[in-house]
Amino acid sequence: MTFIKRLELQGFKSFANKMTVDLSEGFSTFVGANGSGKSNVIDALCFVLGKSSKKSMRAELLSDLIFNGGKKGRSAKYAEVGLVFDNSNNVFPYEGDEFKISRRVLEKGNSVFKINDNTVKLQEITNALQSANIDPDGFNIILQGEIQKFVDLKDDERRKVIEDVSGISVYESKKKKSIRELEKVEDKLKEARTRLAERERYLKEIINDKKQAEKYLKMQEELKDKKASLLFKKIHDLEQERTVYDEKINKHKESLKQAEAEIRGHEQDIESLQEELVGLKTELAKRGDEEQQAIAKKIDLVKEKKLELENIISNHTREIKRIKQREQNVKKELKDVKLSIKKARQELEEFSTKIKSLAGELKEKREASEVAMADRLVEAKEELLSIEEELSSLKEKLMLIEQSKEYSAEIKKLREKLDIKKSRLEEVVKSLSVNNDKLRELDKKKEEVMDYLQHLNSVRIKLETKKESLIDYSTKGVKSIMNSGINGVEGTIASLGLVDKRFNTALNVAAGSMINSVVVSDDKCAQRCIEYLRRSKSGTASFIPLNKIKSRPVSSSDKKLKKVKGAVDFAINLVNFDDKYRQAFEYVFRNTLVVHDLDTARRVGLNTIRMVTLEGDLINTSGLMTGGYRGKSSSGFLDKDIDKQFIELETNERKYNRYKKEINEELSRLRELIIKDREEKARIESLINELGENIESLEPRVKEVSGPQEIEGRIKSLTERKAELKELLKQKVNEQVINRVKEEINHLEDEYNQLVIDKGVKESELNKVLVKEQERLVEIMDKMAEESKVFKQELAQAKEDLENKTGELKELKKEESKFYKELKDLYDERDKVLKAVEDNEKAISELRKSNYDVKEKVQSLNLERASIVAKLDGLRTAFKEFSDWEPRQVRKSVEDLQVDINKLEVVIKNFGPVNMKSIETYREAEKDFDRIKNKTDELTSEKEEVLNVIEGIEDKKKKTFLDAFNEIRDNFKRIFARLSPGGIAKLILENEEDPFEGGVIALIRPKGKKILTLKSMSGGEKTIAALAFIFAIQEYNPTPFYIMDEVDAALDKANTDKLAEMIADYSNRSQFIVVSHNDELISASNYLYGVSMDKKGVSDIVSIKLPE
Structure with a gap:
């Protein structure tokens, strides 16, 4: 385990000069008078270790830590602290027997961190300290007054302390990682199940097509076989078949007329819905303007007033603090004046006593001199x-x-x-x-x-x-793509162009439905967009890939038409757009010419070029003209x-x-x-x-x-x-006698006179200076008390007003939320109308597609009819050539075969459209379904495995916590009994089944008292309990060093002796650095460091090794 070998200081707080303090293992105590700079040593240690709280270093700003010049000196340009650790056991991941960290703060407040004199980031220092089990914000650093922090811990906070010490954060990390894995698996599983359900639905949808296709193939084979045998026997029936084709063609033509009527109905519905959409957008614009402006203004005004009140509170708080500081200074001055008055009165009493004594002595001398003199000299x-x-x-x-x-x-x-x-x-x-x-x-x-x-x-x-x-955006698909964030989506044609409002109607009509086509960078992007729409079932959209689209610029011959009177310009020239989108706009507008009116169009030539008038009438080259009344467009x-x-x-x-x-x-x-x-x-x-x-x-x-x-x-x-x-x-008198007596009397008179003068001066000083000063200071105290009262009243009123404004702001926010909710209803209504428009357009698209299919069928039927006529002619000719031809090995008569063929043809013709690809499609879909099902089963198993892992982590986390708790509980009980003989201390889990759902309760019974909670104990008892808790943690998870600043302040002599004895014991395992005034702790120390401050306000440190 490491320890702090040296502390290096320069320009830090009261340590103006560069200083190195050698520290040793064991128990070291810093002593010194109040204000000498003892606690500045602790601040320096906190500073260089990177303790997060500036408050712990008793500074509002980091620049406040720089030496300010003291009483008469010059302020330092920076403050720097270095800390050298022993690294002989390679505790730190750096080479060398010593490991040094340092920190310098400059006048602007920015810090420079170093490791072994190389500049690094704070995180690198933190990581290095962690490798040695050193936490700058840990429980091994107890600052002045912080012992109360351990007393005031709530039950759940006490549990969290034990959690941190036990190191279960590693399990929490693993649990979070497993939960993230679980979330990923669940997302994949959800996606797989969704895809599986989609494939299952798809199989059900296409199985009928598959069966129908298989049945159709079977019938075709049968018909083919019969036709191969009886082809030349069908001449008579072909005439009837031709009649059937005629009927089918007429029927399809009738269905086309009906579809056209339906399309016109849908177009009328769209026009009606567009008018409703204009009304909704107008209402949205109106309400979004007026009401939002009013609410926003109220909120801004309340915020401004709230900020003003906060400034008033800040200023008044600062004023009250200033008055309080001034009161303390005046109280100190008043105390000094009272002491001076007391001292002056004592001196006056001494003067009076001396004067009285000298007056008696002087009288005796004078009487003696009168005896020595002749009576005539009296x-x-x-x-x-x-x-x-x-x-x-x-x-x-x-x-x-x-x-x-x-x-x-x-x-x-x-x-x-x-x-x-x-x-x-x-x-x-x-x-x-x-x-x-x-x-x-x-x-x-x-x-x-x-x-x-x-x-x-x-x-x-x-x-x-x-x-x-x-x-x-006119469709759900376009809106979905524009909000998808797919890379390569540039925007719709409408959003990429700017036009003059005079030409807006004409250009909107000229672009037609392609105005909402989405411009994309390339065909791959278009493919991604289409796949996205299919996956999300968000509708359809048209795409213009810039790398594939083929445009045709306006030809030179067409350009001549622009010169016709009444022609405005080609549509492509009336739109402003980025030149990289030119191909897209040329594709949309082609060679469309914008003209003033239909008369101009006729002058140009109706079949000459595609034209659009300023009012939106469209003339195609085919001669088709579309126009009439157009309301104000709501989009474009x-x-x-x-x-x-x-x-x-x-x-x-x-x-x-x-x-x-x-x-x-x-x-x-x-x-x-x-x-x-x-x-x-x-x-x-x-x-x-x-x-x-x-x-x-x-x-x-x-x-x-x-x-x-x-x-x-x-x-x-x-x-x-x-x-x-x-x-x-x-x-008249003997000179020798007179001189001796005179000398004595003069000496006494001088002393007597001087005392009288001194007494007069002291009385004058007492009555006219000190007493007046006392009265003046009392008057200042009264004024400051009144001023403080006024500020406190204004501060209370400001806080009350601030609370009211905070409530008012909350209500306004609710009103604003309600307003936006109401607007949301309007937006929802608008979306419903847009959805209806989209449905109608979709219906029109489906009808037109159906019409196209019907026309294709009519054309096909006409071709087949012509083929039948041709076949009849051919068959008749053939029959002339093969009039003696007889059927080959046919069991049925010609009439029966003809009936069979007719039935087969009727059935096949009435079979309807058959998806011949459905058989292969079904086979591929079935394979895909099996693959996804296997993947789903795998993911389900993976989910169960992750859940089992999480359960295992929770068990290990609980066991690790309980092991730590039990050890710390036993340590706490034993250490408290040692610090407070006869006393009992317990740590109890609030929820033993699930300790993380409850706290840790501390119960204390000092000797001869009932069981108490920490808050109901005396100051000394609280300190003993807190220290017992700290030492219990230390025994469980010891750190290399402990720093304590006057933790013994509330302890009596007996308890201080026990604390000193315990620190001395623990100092054999860890380094202890203590700031104290108590002789007991000083005596128990291995090393003593004296801190003093000179008249210039500069601190110094001297060290003494105490005898064993």
Whole structure:
């Protein structure tokens, strides 16, 4: 197992200088004063390991981790942490006895990761750590205050912790893989069963055709045999057969007339349905415009208001936090002032005691001096003392005068500073007012932009509805192909061309049904599309493969017709399209000429060229003319104007969205400025109050001192009188005695006077500075409390409004959903009409196909009739040549044979169409059915195997979890008993039958107490329980190292001793790095690391190896 050998720091938080900390196996403890940077060591470890939460490193941004310069230094340009692991056992998949990871964060917040000084991605570091059983977000790293996280775990969260530790994720992975396999098998099985059912239905459908074909072949063989024998005996009956053919031909002609009548009926139905379709599309466009615009505008307004409220909540929360921080600072200042007042009063008491003592001593000395002097000098001595006392008082006043000069200078400076701050306050207030005005103006502009964007959205809906109606796919098959996503599908002819609205009707008619033909890249793509339609049973469609289609450009002779008066141009020239689709459009339009009217068409020549008038009348070269009234087409080519409107719309949308973005950015900038202005305003007002109070406290000191000239004159006269008295005393008293007494008295007087002055200064400081400061701080606290109250009230109101707006937005979303549901009904109705149109067109197609078959039959019957006539002529001639011919070995008479032949021919003729390929088709389909059935059986077996695998995985997963749970439960019970002697701890499965459907309950009974849940325990008991759970996991799945930051904070001495003993035991197996203040943990450590911080705010670390 590995361990951390070295920690390298540079520019990380308080560790400004490059530093290397050697770490060892065993138990290491980091100690130091609060604020010295101990926890910064833990933050560094979390940072380099890649722990996912920035909050765990006590930083909002990664750039906050860079050393900020401390108190007076320069900030670092980056922060870097390196971690060196022991790799002597090749735990990490890298060569060498050491394995190093490092991480550097730059000023912009981006990180650089390295392994052995080579730049890598974070995932590579994570993979390397995982190979050594190291998880940056695992339970082996417990940060300050995080011990509570283990206490607060819910029962199911506690179960998930054990799941993670047990490593059952590998089974979950296998299970998910098996489930995916099962889904694939089920999909294949479903597809196989669908195909099997299709083949079974197909067999049932064609078996009758097969039987009929076999019967038909048998009859044909019999007829062939009879005809071979009796061909020349049929002359008489051929006349009758010719009559039968005539009747059949007449009957088919009658059926053709009836089919044509049915086709006309279907065409009338289509025209009626088209009119209904126009109404539905108009209703869709109308409702989709007005109602959607109204709902969307409401939603946008509510979203805007919701965003505004969220900004208010964010700003107010930040303001409350700022006030709270200021309150803490003021409280600290108030506490310091109170301590200063208390200290000053103690000093005053000491001064009073000393003054009283010195006054007594001075009195004794004076009395002694009076004994030594002659009685006649008493009066002089008393006068001298009086003079000296007055001189002392006058000197004190002079000193106060000097101080008053300093106070005056200080007041002057304070007033200048006050004026500057007031001027700055006016600027800030003005800036705040201007920014608020700008904010309101921008809010108004933003609302106008949002309204216009909503208008553009409405225009887009109208254009898209109009565009959708124009390129609306006429059949289910075309719609299915356009939505299939098949590679190579280019689009329909209608969607690939743009036309002038003047020519729309003419070009729609000229393209005819091919307007909805699908253009594809090649014939292979067309084949894929057809197979897709067949598989999905989505109808039919026509395809134009660009690699196979043969077009015929307009000939030079046809081009001359364009010069006829009234001719517009050839249709191909009136459509705008990509040149790669030219062949497709030439194939659709061929040489169709667009003319103004039918008169122009006649001038050109009705049989000359295919023509179409502007009103949609079509003239074919055969002379067939189709025309009449045409309503406004609901579909067809896209109008050039629509394309132009789309381009203009997109340009405006980009322009106004860019304008909206600029406004939002400016709004954000202004809001930030307003917040900064408010903060600066509050700070300046606080400074102004502070400066005003300082001025008020200094001014009385200046006023209470009188003029210095009078005092100096009095001092001069007193000094002269003092000199006279001293001279007198020299003459009258023994000089030696007087000098000794004088020296003692002067010394005591000086000391006494100094104490009086010091006491006066201290009283002045106490009454006029400290007390005033205390009152000022109390007043600031009251103001901040009121300001905080206002912000909290506004914050609560904003949160309430935000909740209301959230509910309102939810209701609007419901309304919007209901609106789109109603629109869906209209779309469904439209699809029903389109389906009816498709059914009618399909019926017409079937009828026309049937007519074609009937015409083919009539033509065939005519040919056969002609053949019979020819045969009769031939037979008559032949009979003249073979008049003596007799039948060869025929058992039946000629009459009986003729009857048999007639019956066979009638039966065969009435047999109807026979699918002769059905026999081979049935044989192939039967083989396909057997093959698919075998595949279905194989897939069913495969499904059962996968289900068995999943069941086996679940059993292994449950067993692995229960093994881990039982071991951790036993560890938890034993470790808790060790940490809390006499106590009992249990882990119980909430659902023993299916542990993954329940949680893991933790029950604790401390010594002498009832069984408790974790939440009802004391702080120390909770810590013991959490640590027992962590150590129980450690014993089950040990990691190379454990990092703990003040986990012992809530423990008493006895419990701390037990924790220290346990960590010492576990440190023989894993490395422990602990931050603590407790002597018990420090004493139990193998290595001690002291963390300190110098006056510049830079941390340092020293290490000590403790004796065994």
